[in-house]
Amino acid sequence: METCGSMSPYWVKLNASNCFIGIINNVDCPENTTGLESSTVNLQLTAFAFMITQIPFSVVFGLALQDTENTFLLLCGGCSILVFLLFPISGILAFAGCMLILRDYPDLERGWSFDLCLASSILILIEIIITLIVTTVMGIRSSKRKSNGKPEESVEGKGSSKDGDTQTQSNSYGHSIMKFAQVAITNGAEAAKNAIGMK
Known part of the structure; x- marks a missing residue:
């Protein structure tokens, strides 16, 4: 639709004599009749170029998907994806050009x-x-799935952290008790030696 609309001159009818002006040429008009405004022409031609560019790059991307070694896909597949991003831009530009006509x-x-x-731009x-x-919608669903899975993980994580904290505290208590017992035994042995020496 964009190709037929851009290449054909039947855009705006100037008078009752079926004089139509278009982007590229006019039809049934006097020789001195000017075409559409330059801003409209630039927008429509840019949109047309962006849309036409999708065709060869779609073929290239299809061939890249058939490559078993993925070398061609790495080289040309990324470029094709970047060109595909021009497709929505072309729709916006074409719609803006039609609004300038109005x-x-x-x-x-x-x-x-x-x-x-106008129809092609609206479809885009x-x-x-x-x-x-x-x-x-997919982003919301994925976030809900993650949020539904997080409390369980967080509870498990909290439980494991609490267990780890309890184990650490018990280890520190055991270490302090062992140290206290060692000091008590040492002091008791020294006290016994002193008592024997005094005797």
Whole structure:
């Protein structure tokens, strides 16, 4: 739809003589008739270039997935993914270009080329919204699963930490008792030696 809309001249009808102006060329218009505004043309051509770029990189990404050694996938797969990110941008640019048409030519009749580009941009925007909703829902579900699993882990962790603290305290008490007993035995032996010596 974007290709047909961008390449065809039936964007805006200027008068009753079926003079249509478009992005690239005009049809049934006098020779001195100018086309659409440059801002609209730039937005639509950029969106068209971004959309067309997806085709060869989709082929490249498909070939990269068939590579068993993953060397081609590492080289070209990453580039293809970056190019795929231009797809939502192209929809936004195309929609902005159509809105400029509505602003600059509010009283003139618009043709089917405009309708095609507007429909393609709206479809892309719908895909963006659906992707965001699905991503958000999946993120919420995964966070809920993690949060549901954390209390058990935290309880176990707390229990293990308490056990560790109790064991550490018992070890310190046992060590202090042993030290006290050792000191008491030493003092008792010295006291016995002194008593024997005095006798």
